[in-house]
Amino acid sequence: MPGSQELPIIWHPSPNFGERPADSTIDMLVLHYTGMPSGEMALERMCDPASQVSAHYMIEEDGCIYQLVAETKRAWHAGRGQWRGCSDVNSRSIGIEIVNPGHEFGYRPFAVQQIDALKALCKAILARHDIPAHHIIAHSDMAPDRKEDPGELFPWQQLAAEGIGLWPDEEAINPPSKTEKTAENTDQSTYHDDQVSTAIAAGEHYPPQNTAALSESDAGTHRPNPAEDATSSKHEHTDCEALFDSLLLQFGYGPGDPIHNRVAFQRHWRPSCLNGHADAQSIAILKDLIAQCPPTA
Ligand SMILES: [Zn+2]
Known part of the structure; x- marks a missing residue:
């Protein structure tokens, strides 16, 4: 039997x-x-x-x-x-x-x-x-x-x-210091502050020419007009999505609809947030999981 x-x-x-x-x-x-x-x-x-x-x-x-x-x-x-x-x-x-x-x-x-x-x-x-x-x-x-x-x-x-499956380190879920601010932030759809540049620096597939726009929006003294601000924020948003999506492929998801991949990932490893947004925490969790895996062929 x-x-x-x-x-x-x-x-x-x-x-x-x-x-x-x-x-x-x-x-x-x-x-x-x-x-x-x-x-x-x-x-x-x-x-x-x-x-x-x-x-x-x-x-x-x-x-x-x-x-x-x-x-x-x-x-x-x-x-x-x-x-x-x-x-x-x-x-x-x-x-x-x-x-x-x-x-x-x-x-x-x-x-x-x-x-x-x-x-x-x-x-x-x-x-x-x-x-x-x-x-x-x-x-x-x-x-x-x-x-x-x-x-x-x-x-x-x-x-x-109990040793069944992958889970991120607590550090990746609740990084120390400034991340309390992130947790309270109601707009979790985009990266903020230096988390952007850190993530971008670590993302191998990331198009480097876009970092300029992001750094600019990080500078507190820079006050662009609303139109510029919207453009810059949109870039930031799009770039984080591209990073998230490429990391999802690297982790193991297939080349289907990127939004479906993001939500599936959140359903498993970040169930409190199923919005499909490329927020800082989702990316941090994903990067931690990738670090725990051997590279895909
Ligand atoms: Zn099933």
Whole structure:
């Protein structure tokens, strides 16, 4: 019987799977929410041959774990998309569906016993397979144009605290000194002050000719007329977006709609702010995460 010996797991086989390619290794873990009114309905759908969807596991809100597909087989959960250059995520991954009605049917916080079961399952999976932290992703990370799951209520930080997945250093989230000011700033859509030049200096893909405009707007003595000011601010905004977008590609997101990439990133690593803006904190978090990863090929 497939699955872990220590964990109580209910074998509930689905016909929706295939063979993994002969040369493939399992090195990714994709987390989902079911996005259906009930767990029963999700289980039924994933076992219906007509649906052509499945996952290796499904975890009910009460913490009950079902296994639908053996880990050695290729389940059909990820679909179209990519992560860190891999566009056949199903062949390399294990997929876990976590029961939650999702944004369509009444998105709600995940139950404690459900997350406890998930943590235990993930630890068992990580003990069996060599899955690096940067390969533990949301469905929305590999398919940001189509998917939102498991969503901004999912406790990624809690999982990371137990060695499951990436999380930024506290320093990157709450940098010391002047950043209190940033946190209170209601307009978080753009960089301000020297954070701009720091970020720009660190961004390799950044067009350097634009730093002049930014430095100018930083100078307190310079008082441009409103038209100039608007232009300069717009440059700053656009440049930060370009930096954010290129860092997202560097981190692992695919070349889809940049706004979708930004929101998917925030949903996972900055869930308090899903505006898709290239604000200082989002960029700081992203840079910290990139520093924790090996370079993409
Ligand atoms: Zn999904």
